Amino acid sequence: MNNSNQLSTFWAAVWAVVWKDLQIEKHTRQTISVMIMFSLVSVIMFNFALEANLAAAREVATGLLWSTILLAGTLGLNRSLAIERENQTMEAVLMAPIDRSAIYAGKVISISLFSLALEVVLIFIFIVFFNKPFWRPQVMLILVMGTIGYIAAGVIVTSMTIQTRTREVLLPVLLLPLSLPLVLPASIAVSAYMFPQLPDWGEVQGAISVVAIYDLLMLAAGFITYHYVVES
Amino acid sequence: MIKINNLAKNYGLNPVLRDVNLQVEQGEFVTLVGPNGAGKSTLMRIVATLIKQTSGNVTIGGWPLPQRADKVRRHIGLVSHQSMLYGDLTAAENLSFFARLYRLDDAAARVQQALKTVGLLARQRDPVSTFSRGMVQRLTIARATLHGPDVLLLDEPYTGLDQDAAQLLDDLLLRERGNGRTIFMITHDLVHGLDICDRVVILNRGKIMADIDSKQTTPTEFLDLYAAHTGRKKHE
Amino acid sequence: METTRLDRNIRILNWAAGIALVIALGMVFFYAPVESTMGNVQRIFYFHVGSAWVGALAFFVALVGGGIYLRKPERKWDTIAVAAVEIGLVFLTMATAAGSIWGKPAWNTWWLWSPRLTLITIAWLTYAAYFMLRGAIEDEEKRGRFAAVYVIVAFVTIISTYISIRILRDIHPVVFGGMAESAQGAEQGLQEFEQGVESMKMVITLNVSVVAFTLMFAAWMANRIRLQYLMDNANHLKMRVAARLQGGKA
Numbered sequence: 001m002n003n004s005n006q007l008s009t010f011w012a013a014v015w016a017v018v019w020k021d022l023q024i025e026k027h028t029r030q031t032i033s034v035m036i037m038f039s040l041v042s043v044i045m046f047n048f049a050l051e052a053n054l055a056a057a058r059e060v061a062t063g064l065l066w067s068t069i070l071l072a073g074t075l076g077l078n079r080s081l082a083i084e085r086e087n088q089t090m091e092a093v094l095m096a097p098i099d100r101s102a103i104y105a106g107k108v109i110s111i112s113l114f115s116l117a118l119e120v121v122l123i124f125i126f127i128v129f130f131n132k133p134f135w136r137p138q139v140m141l142i143l144v145m146g147t148i149g150y151i152a153a154g155v156i157v158t159s160m161t162i163q164t165r166t167r168e169v170l171l172p173v174l175l176l177p178l179s180l181p182l183v184l185p186a187s188i189a190v191s192a193y194m195f196p197q198l199p200d201w202g203e204v205q206g207a208i209s210v211v212a213i214y215d216l217l218m219l220a221a222g223f224i225t226y227h228y229v230v231e232s
Numbered sequence: 233m234i235k236i237n238n239l240a241k242n243y244g245l246n247p248v249l250r251d252v253n254l255q256v257e258q259g260e261f262v263t264l265v266g267p268n269g270a271g272k273s274t275l276m277r278i279v280a281t282l283i284k285q286t287s288g289n290v291t292i293g294g295w296p297l298p299q300r301a302d303k304v305r306r307h308i309g310l311v312s313h314q315s316m317l318y319g320d321l322t323a324a325e326n327l328s329f330f331a332r333l334y335r336l337d338d339a340a341a342r343v344q345q346a347l348k349t350v351g352l353l354a355r356q357r358d359p360v361s362t363f364s365r366g367m368v369q370r371l372t373i374a375r376a377t378l379h380g381p382d383v384l385l386l387d388e389p390y391t392g393l394d395q396d397a398a399q400l401l402d403d404l405l406l407r408e409r410g411n412g413r414t415i416f417m418i419t420h421d422l423v424h425g426l427d428i429c430d431r432v433v434i435l436n437r438g439k440i441m442a443d444i445d446s447k448q449t450t451p452t453e454f455l456d457l458y459a460a461h462t463g464r465k466k467h468e
Numbered sequence: 469m470e471t472t473r474l475d476r477n478i479r480i481l482n483w484a485a486g487i488a489l490v491i492a493l494g495m496v497f498f499y500a501p502v503e504s505t506m507g508n509v510q511r512i513f514y515f516h517v518g519s520a521w522v523g524a525l526a527f528f529v530a531l532v533g534g535g536i537y538l539r540k541p542e543r544k545w546d547t548i549a550v551a552a553v554e555i556g557l558v559f560l561t562m563a564t565a566a567g568s569i570w571g572k573p574a575w576n577t578w579w580l581w582s583p584r585l586t587l588i589t590i591a592w593l594t595y596a597a598y599f600m601l602r603g604a605i606e607d608e609e610k611r612g613r614f615a616a617v618y619v620i621v622a623f624v625t626i627i628s629t630y631i632s633i634r635i636l637r638d639i640h641p642v643v644f645g646g647m648a649e650s651a652q653g654a655e656q657g658l659q660e661f662e663q664g665v666e667s668m669k670m671v672i673t674l675n676v677s678v679v680a681f682t683l684m685f686a687a688w689m690a691n692r693i694r695l696q697y698l699m700d701n702a703n704h705l706k707m708r709v710a711a712r713l714q715g716g717k718a
Contacts, residue, residue: 009335016332023329024320027359083318091282092316092375096333097305156621160614164604173600177593178621181628184583184590185636206635210628217624225617228538232283232610244608245707 013098017106018113024083025114031079035072035118042068043125054130061130062191066146066183068122069115073150074172076114077158080107085162090230100227104155108222112151119143132194139193142208146186149215150179156222159229182218185210233258233383233414234279239288241274241438248274250438252288258382261405261415263426263446266435267462272418275435276387279416280310293382306334308383309376313391315368316375319361323352323371326360327378334379346374350404366397373404377413384408386417390424398424422458426451436462478690485680485687492518492673492680500673501666512570514674518681519563524626525685526556527595531623534616543700544693546612549619551692553598555685560592583636587629594622 025031046064050057057064084090093103123134123143133139154175161170185207192199192207234256241249249271256262266272277283278290281301290297292304310316317326327346331339347353350370360368369389376384386405390398406428409415417429426432426446432454434442441461444454496514503510533549567585568578579585601618605611 012335013333016329019332020318020321020325020329023325024318027322028320083320086319087316088312088314089316089318091280091312091314092310092330093333094282095280095305095308095310096330097302098333153621153624156617160601160617161604163610163614164601165606166604170600170604174597174618177590177597178625180590181587181625181632184586185628185632188583188636210632210635213631214624214628217627218621221621221624225538225620228613228617232613245704 010099010102013096013102014106014109017093017103018110021080021083021106021110022113031076031114032117034079035076035114036121038075039068039072039118039122040125042071043122043129047129058130058132061126061132061134062187062194065122065126065134065190066187069119069143069147070150070176070179070183071172072118073111073115073147073154074158074175076111076118077151077154077175078162078168078171080111080114081155081158081162094230100230101223103230104222104226107155107159108148108151108219111155112147115147115151116144119147133196136193136198138198139190142186142189142193142211145208145211145215146182149182149211149218152215152218152222153178153182156218156225156229159226182211182214233260233293234416235289235291236275236279237289239275239278239290240286241271241278241283242286248438249278249285252435252438252440254433254440254443256383256414256416258414259409259412260431261409261429262417262431262433263429264416264418264433264435265420265422265426265458266418268420269437270435270462271438272420272435273387276310276385276418280308280385280387281305306379307381308385309379309381310385310387311369311372311376311389312387313389315360315372317360317368317371320359322357322359323347323363324356326371327375330375330378336379342378346378350374364397365392366394366400369393369397369401370404373401373408377408381413383414383416386415386419388419388421389417390419390421402428422455426454434458434461475694478687478694481683481687481690485683488676488680488683492677495673495676500670503670506570506573509570509573512566514677516563516566516570517674518677519559519566521678522681522685523556523560523563524630525682526552526559527591527623527626529689530556530619534619537612537616541609541612543612546615547693547696548689549615550602551689551696553595553619555688555692557592557595559681559685560588560595564588564592584633587632591626591629594625598622 043064046067047057050060084093094100123140126132126134157175157178158171161167161174164170189204189207189211192204234254236252236254239249239252240247252275254262254264264272264275274283278285278297279292281297281304284298293307295303297304318329321329324343324347327343328339331343336342344353347356350373352367352371352374355363355367360371363371389401393401402424405415409428415429429446432444432446432449433440434444434457442457444457446454449457492514496511500511500514502508530549530552533545533547533552537545537549571580572578598615598618602611602615605614
């Protein structure tokens, strides 16, 4: 088999996994609706913690946005990877003549898409509640980059935790610390766009580069190690 | 078609399979029986390219495992007691997904054909979670044979099936065998599937104890042999 | 035979580390000059940097151990990774404690949630979680495999943290870099201390402490690996005795 053929085989498998996840979501709407419901409750709870002090909430709006995405993300990850274990479907997928990293790429894409759908909703809520310019394209770009890196780490970790005794409980303990070196610069970058005037590129360049580097390294780690996670 | 030589598998320090030797010829239907904990599932998972052996050689269609698992995977299909189907997808969607994974040409036509063969054409738009156990098992066979594998592997396929469904499974297996497929089945069930296979192999405590030509052996004789080799009661 | 030779090597390492540490201590207190703005409290800087360096080194060793384990699943590579993470955590804790003691006079607070300090806390949590993952898996082979994958993923966050520290604005000074940068960084880190001979003395003391801490790390690693080896041996013997007893009964 030549290289271009192998490459198209790889992307065919990736697309098959994404297509399958989107079909399941189309039928059940479970993952996205759970994530959105959870996010709404979280936002209300955060406001409650800030004693409905809108001024304080505005100050920390960026942090709230990321915290909500991270926590809702763990739900999406757990749900989406639990589906693969339900009737041991993962074994049927593993028996197919496909690269294991294609399964990884497929899961990262589909769960990222679910998270991005959630973020669209969250952006509306945050604009309404906090009156901050979350609609800026730069903010959305940083959100997309942050989400990919987070889910890239999340798929590796969740694929492992789901095979352990403590399952769902273990995921946040492992994943949240792993994701903070990504979310901290991403959150600094988003904060820089919360003012009426746009920041200089030099101001956010560093933070955005760290996010990009994290994304690339984490995806590379996933591509290399994923078959050690799903095969025995 | 399947050649297993001096196969051993340990979990930690626990030997699960010891010095297993077994050959399944092309077009043959071989059933492997043994009590729980004999190592049947482990053997099946090795042949299905899902786990690697500790030592020994396994080849399928001439390709060694685990080195050429990528080649072997095109030529094997597994039916297990777990459906390996997505309950939230329809019957047709499940098959389309696997058709995409195997990059089959004419995927849509093949899916329709497969659904027709197992008699699920009318229910193709229903989610699999609404299916009865027997229907799920038929769809499982359609999934496992969709890519036209030379070898069909069966892992306790009778689990949870009622009498009618088991009969249907027997018919489907006979048809698959008629199509020239090699069939390798493991089961702890001594009632089903023995009369339709060519050879029965008894596995106990990780070792092969006997290799019996099922055409030459009556059911009573077989049950006596089984009891003698496993030291267990006949209907376990 | 094997173990006696191992024991001898460990003993040599223990002595080397001990002596190096005494020399470093001597230099820190008697050779290095008093820093002009901070005074004597600045001397903790040498321990702070030494421990932080070993922490980073240990996590790198864990990465290497994990990486090799995935290619060649032999118990010893897993043991190296475990030992390195354990020791790395201890040194990271020491670095944080020393930094905190230094921070009190420097920033007039024990702790600040600056990006760098936050990220270090996160790194600590990341590697502490390594043991939670291990604890949740019974099968030895799977435990080693998942732990190795986790150590690789964790190191990605260490790289990001390292880059963040370089790029993001922070109150905490930067010390490590290239060789030249290191000396320069030390100057920045020590703020206004005198140029020339006195500053050279500080740089030399710093380098000696780093070497001493590295030796200490090596010695701890050797001891920890030996301990695991003895533990495995004991477990193995226990299992054999159990098997023998069971066999006797049947």
